[in-house]
Structures are given as structure tokens and as C-alpha cells.
């Protein structure tokens with residue numbers, strides 16, 4: 001297992017820093033001493049903070065991602081907490097994002113990371129329980145909900161991200177959190193890479209997911225894997 005000395009923490013390019021989980025990743029990353037470049041769209045806002053560089057651009061634009069990478073110094077890890085936006089906070093509300101928004105961004109991230117070279121150490125992307133091989137381990141209600149509600153577009157997009165990243169040849173970690181619930185960073189339980197140890201309706205706090213994603217930077221344990229997370 002490799003670890004980074006506190007003085008040699010990699011920088012982070014954070015995509016999705018304005019979202020529910022992204023804001024928690026940002027706050028924890030800065031607290032841990034990382035320098036962070038946040039790529040946000042021009043219509044969004046983040047408060048300026050020490051060690052935070054805010055760069056406006058589209059997560060679909062590989063040139064913008066390359067420019068954001070060039071604002072980092074030394075080794076860098078890309079973290080993405082992008083999600084499909086919806087007409088309301090209800091996870092089943094209609095989506096307002098392009099159909100393959102997250103996977104088109106993943107393609108742009110891969111292209112930018114390859115162009116930028118080996119200073120990009122790892123991609124850590126937030127996926128979802130139900131993606132890929134974990135679908136069969138959702139309970140029957142969740143499987144039906146995923147297939148026959150507005151969640152279908154999100155599932156299809158996460159499945160496409162899964163393919164893009166696994167075929168990229170880059171080092172990645174793609175945690176698949178169960179339903180986001182609660183505010184506290186309770187200890188994370190790993191339900192297997194396909195959720196084979198899941199009970200009926202697992203959940204996990206966004207704080208716990210943020211902590212897991214940051215911990216994955218300095219560990220090789222999860223490289224190339226898709227752990228399903230719960231509390």
C-alpha cells in the first residue's frame with residue numbers, strides 16, 4: 001500500500017464540487033491539506049478559499065479539463081462527483097441533463113488525462129449501487145424502480161461511465177454508493193464489488209462517501225475496483 005507524506009499530497013482536480021457530495025469532498029480535501037482545482041460551470045458558484053482554484057468550464061470539454069489540470073502542480077488525482085440534474089430534489093424527478101452527460105464527461109476526462117500525461121495518478125469517480133454487475137444485487141423493488149422510472153437515464157449513464165473508465169487503461173476507483181442518506185460520516189461497510197453482501201435497503205451518508213473517495217487517493221487497495229458502499 002502506498003501512502004503520500006502530508007507534505008507530498010497530490011493536488012485534486014474536482015469535477016462536481018458544487019453538488020451534494022462534491023461540496024463535502026471539497027471541504028474535506030482542503031482540510032486534509034490538498035490543493036484543489038474545482039472545475040465548475042459558469043452558472044454555478046463556489047466561495048473562494050485558500051488552496052482552492054476555481055476554474056469555469058464545461059466538464060464535457062476535454063480542452064477545459066486539460067486547462068484545469070494545468071492549474072495543478074505535481075501529481076494530481078481527478079475526482080468526479082457529477083450527477084444528472086433533475087427538475088427537483090426528488091431522485092425520481094425528471095432529468096434535465098443530456099442523456100449521456102456523465103459518460104460524455106468521463107470520455108472528456110480520459111482524453112484530457114491522457115493528453116496531460118503521467119502526472120495524473122488516478123481517477124476517482126462516484127458511481128452508484130445498481131451500476132453494471134451490481135444491478136442483480138439490488139432488491140426487486142429497486143431493480144424495478146431503476147428500470148421503469150426516471151432513474152433509468154441515470155442508470156444508463158452510470159453504466160456507460162463504467163465502460164468508458166474500465167476501457168481507459170488509466171488507474172481508477174469507482175465506488176458504487178447505496179442510497180445517500182444521513183449526515184454523519186459513519187464507518188463505511190464494503191458490500192463487495194457487486195453488492196453481493198447487500199441487505200434489503202442499504203444506505204450511506206454523502207459524508208462517508210466523500211471520506212472514502214479521499215482515502216482512496218492514498219491507497220492502492222481499491223484501484224481498478226467498484227466497491228459498493230453502505231454504512
Ligand SMILES: NC(=O)c1ccc[n+]([C@@H]2O[C@H](COP(=O)([O-])OP(=O)(O)OC[C@H]3O[C@@H](n4cnc5c(N)ncnc54)[C@H](OP(=O)(O)O)[C@@H]3O)[C@@H](O)[C@H]2O)c1
Pocket residue numbers: 015016017018019020021022040041043044058059081082083084085091097098101126127128129154176177178179180181206
Ligand atoms: N442520490 C443517491 O441516493 C445516490 C446514490 C448513489 C450514487 N449517486 C450518484 O452520486 C453522484 C453524485 O450525487 P450528488 O447527489 O452528490 O450529486 P448532485 O448534488 O446532483 O450534484 C451534481 C453535480 O453535477 C454537476 N452538473 C450536473 N449537470 C451539469 C452540467 N450540465 N454541466 C456541468 N455540471 C453539471 C452539478 O453542477 P451544478 O451545481 O452547476 O448544477 C453538481 O456539481 C451522482 O452521479 C449520483 O447518480 C446518488
